[in-house]
Amino acid sequence: MKSDFTYDLLIIGGGISASVFASKYLKNNLTKKVALIEIGRGLGGRSSTRISKRFKGWKLNHGSPNLNITNNNNNLLLKSYIDELIDNKFIKIDDSDVFFLNEYSNLEIKKKSEFSCGVNYLSLDTMSELSKKIIESNNLKGKIDFFFETLIVDMKFNNEEWLLTSKNGDKFKSKYLICSTNLLLHKRSLKILNVNQIPLRKAIPINNDKKIDLLLNFLEEQTFIPRLTFLIYTNENYSYKDYYSKKQRYFYLKNNLEKKYRFERIIFQLQDNNKLGIVIHSKNIELINSYISAKDEEVFKQKIITNFNKLFEENPVVNKLTFDEKVSIMKWRASQPSGIAVPLSLQFSRKYRIGFCGDWFEGDGFGRIEGSILSALILEKKLKT
Numbered sequence: 001m002k003s004d005f006t007y008d009l010l011i012i013g014g015g016i017s018a019s020v021f022a023s024k025y026l027k028n029n030l031t032k033k034v035a036l037i038e039i040g041r042g043l044g045g046r047s048s049t050r051i052s053k054r055f056k057g058w059k060l061n062h063g064s065p066n067l068n069i070t071n072n073n074n075n076l077l078l079k080s081y082i083d084e085l086i087d088n089k090f091i092k093i094d095d096s097d098v099f100f101l102n103e104y105s106n107l108e109i110k111k112k113s114e115f116s117c118g119v120n121y122l123s124l125d126t127m128s129e130l131s132k133k134i135i136e137s138n139n140l141k142g143k144i145d146f147f148f149e150t151l152i153v154d155m156k157f158n159n160e161e162w163l164l165t166s167k168n169g170d171k172f173k174s175k176y177l178i179c180s181t182n183l184l185l186h187k188r189s190l191k192i193l194n195v196n197q198i199p200l201r202k203a204i205p206i207n208n209d210k211k212i213d214l215l216l217n218f219l220e221e222q223t224f225i226p227r228l229t230f231l232i233y234t235n236e237n238y239s240y241k242d243y244y245s246k247k248q249r250y251f252y253l254k255n256n257l258e259k260k261y262r263f264e265r266i267i268f269q270l271q272d273n274n275k276l277g278i279v280i281h282s283k284n285i286e287l288i289n290s291y292i293s294a295k296d297e298e299v300f301k302q303k304i305i306t307n308f309n310k311l312f313e314e315n316p317v318v319n320k321l322t323f324d325e326k327v328s329i330m331k332w333r334a335s336q337p338s339g340i341a342v343p344l345s346l347q348f349s350r351k352y353r354i355g356f357c358g359d360w361f362e363g364d365g366f367g368r369i370e371g372s373i374l375s376a377l378i379l380e381k382k383l384k385t
């Protein structure tokens with residue numbers, strides 16, 4: 001039998017923006033009943049951690065490995081929230097090695113990339129745990145219900161109330177709705193959810209709310225960067241050539257090298273059991289296409305290892321991999337929004353009691369965790385006034 005659930009406020013998505021929003025909302029609305037609905041198995045979204053069932057004991061951050069805050073506009077809300085995360089010992093300054101590899105030298109240490117500019121912070125635990133701690137710090141009364149592995153496919157606004165339906169037929173009702181993902185607002189939903197109209201457009205037909213119409217128009221123009229991440233569970237004895245012992249170590253490939261090797265960055269992640277995990281990111285379309293069309297995934301993985309070994313051939317700190325390392329691959333259809341960002345003025349419709357947050361809003365943090373956090377903080381304030 002399918003279930004019916006009723007709440008004061010529902011949040012779709014369980015990434016970092018949803019977690020920050022939920023945390024602030026729970027703190028300021030002690031009596032409200034809140035639920036968070038997420039298709040994944042846990043919190044974190046694109047900044048989450050793969051805890052492998054196959055490879056026991058490994059925890060690899062397979063989306064964003066850390067967070068970098070530029071706060072170019074000196075936003076006090078963002079500043080004090082980052083301070084709060086530091087005071088709570090959820091994050092700390094990331095003083096890991098950051099190398100920019102180029103054709104001539106392998107050891108150029110300059111912090112110059114969209115993912116390393118500003119101040120870099122590391123989660124004291126895994127990235128998934130960061131989202132979890134953020135919510136739990138203000139969930140003292142256990143006021144939030146979590147529905148994981150639950151995909152919302154339909155939304156309706158009837159009689160001043162939101163009604164969401166999940167793929168398996170569960171119904172969720174609420175007075176307020178927060179979308180921390182734009183999947184249900186974007187044309188990519190048609191294919192992914194197998195629906196014939198963008199769910200939000202279906203819920204709020206054109207010419208009913210200027211803000212919603214504008215928001216959907218902006219999203220028409222928003223595109224997404226696909227990415228592959230290769231997770232390498234290295235063999236027992238794999239280690240660095242030197243005695244580096246910090247939790248993470250980053251290698252960014254500069255333009256020509258990125259083209260040549262088709263890797264964007266490589267992050268070494270020291271595990272609790274002292275094994276060394278490696279996560280390789282790529283947004284190279286040829287590599288992504290060759291993965292999609294690969295007939296034999298094992299052969300494809302061997303090519304990745306060959307590439308890695310060539311790249312680090314003469315590197316003073318990185319050892320070569322052997323061909324029997326275990327590799328798993330994650331394909332991110334929409335790893336990062338690109339092109340047009342949505343203005344923050346369209347974040348909340350009072351008429352329809354619906355709010356939006358995430359990295360798809362305008363600002364320095366567009367396409368990054370910084371944007372997700374800031375938009376969530378601003379949205380929570382908008383809901384109050």
Ligand SMILES: Cc1cc2nc3c(=O)[nH]c(=O)nc-3n(C[C@H](O)[C@H](O)[C@H](O)COP(=O)(O)OP(=O)(O)OC[C@H]3O[C@@H](n4cnc5c(N)ncnc54)[C@H](O)[C@@H]3O)c2cc1C
Nearest residue numbers: 013015016017039045046064115152335358359368369372
């Ligand atoms: C490989 C990779 C590397 C990255 N590196 C960096 C980096 O170094 N620095 C940085 O700042 N940023 C980085 N990013 C971007 C960063 O991860 C994102 O900006 C940030 O995590 C977005 O958080 P969010 O909460 O806005 O969205 P998300 O994390 O996407 O959260 C939305 C959640 O909603 C869920 N969801 C969607 N639709 C539905 C539905 N219909 N029903 C139920 N649940 C649904 C999704 O499963 C998801 O968990 C990276 C991203 C990727 C993928």
